[in-house]
Amino acid sequence: MNKTKPPISLTPAAHQRTLDGGLVAIQDLVRSCMQCGTCTASCPNAFAMDLAPRQVWRLLLYGLTQEVLQSRTFWLCSACYTCTLRCPRGLPLTAAMAALKRLAAAEGDAVNRKKALFYQEFMRNVEQNGRIQEMGFMCSYFLAMHNPMLPLEYTPLGLKLLGKGKLHLGGGAQRGRLGPLFAKVRSMEERP
Amino acid sequence: MKYAYYPGCSLGTSAEEYDVSTREVLRRLDVELADIPDWTCCGASAAEPVSRLLTLALPARNLALAEREAAGLDMLVPCSACYLNHLRVGRECAADRALPGRINEALGAEGLHYAGKVRVRHLLDVLAADIGPEALAAHASRRLEGLTVAPYYGCQVLRPYALFDDAEHPRSMTPLISALGAQVLDWSMGGRCCGASLMATRRDVALASVAAILEAAAGADVIVTVCPMCQMNLEAYQSQAHHADTISVLYLPQLLGLAFGLSDDQVLLGKNLAVTDALKGKLHACPTAGPERQTTPTGG
Structure with a gap:
């Protein structure tokens, strides 16, 4: 696999800063949560979550970060923004x-x-x-996941798309165009 | 009418039929599109879990290009995720005074500057508000009588920013579909999430959403969408969602194009993954009402 720069959020300095500032910043987003549970009741994926969204906000405000990070709840957010729309406190829950x-x-x-x-x-x-x-992207994702079964899950879709002439390797005219912007963002996020 | 056009990555690859049908339909409505040169990915729904600044800087780059290369034009975006990403830049800059400076520092790497002058519009907003049902009816040469259409809005076209429709009970597609002579399915799943990228990361969860939506649309001949992610999730996984009978899924401009008398090939119907013979039969049996072209299209 093509080894390039590490993903943005895993650069060491950014990593450290996330540890320091991350929790407080997220707490600030949900500080005025009143535990009404509208978010949980509105979430289309709540049925698959181990912690309800409402519980996540409370645990965060208690500072119980590890409990939250051990749950899979936030990975199940599909960014539908229904909770954000309905939150009576107007909290940016999808952003959280x-x-x-x-x-x-x-x-x-x-x-x-x-x-x-x-x-x-x-x-x-x-x-x-x-x-x-x-x-x-899908090829490098498969490689990164080290799961030989994963590509098989995508075979039916891949064949459908192939049959429709929808699997492209891409034109490449914009290749490298975003390098300077990514590098700049990376350096700005590493700044203390 | 003229707009700066941001197709987004999907419309150049797996959603080519959305791009082609959008361009074909808008051309017939005398809408001009100015392609934004050298546009790049908006970050889709993957940037925000990686970097907050990148989430805003990537779409801001395209907005800066539009300001420079297509000054004074609204930016028309057919993909709901691209739409929200570009729209939120202005919204978040208005709420955080430090943000424009940070975004422009990042864009400075390429000598670009974002001033917040471009109004971002979803294709559905333009069709509903700027063009309107009367103009659609005037261009239709085929009455879609006997066809029941389930309008599927999805999420990010109206949430969190409901700028042109009701986010809880969206209905902006109703007059557009009615103008073509079709029936609109009365259902409550039009704004229900399709699972989005959970289809890749937690397929079991996304399939539950897809199954619920398809089941609710069972009374319709076709579901119409306004987002390539919604379209893919609803059309490509029907058998995995244990949906016994295939239900057709088309992009809204494909349906408009067919009503305008365009051929299946002109709206790239062959690229769709779920189109039943029953739908094709009904479409081709639709009466060709002589186009009552108005000399002055409304809403111009």
């Missing part, structure tokens, strides 16, 4: 779920780091190609 994904990628255990790979490999493909190359 995304912030937890970033925190878990930086601070979480091996399971969390592996779940973050999907997003990191996606962004690495974007960094290299300017526009996402779906085929190349």
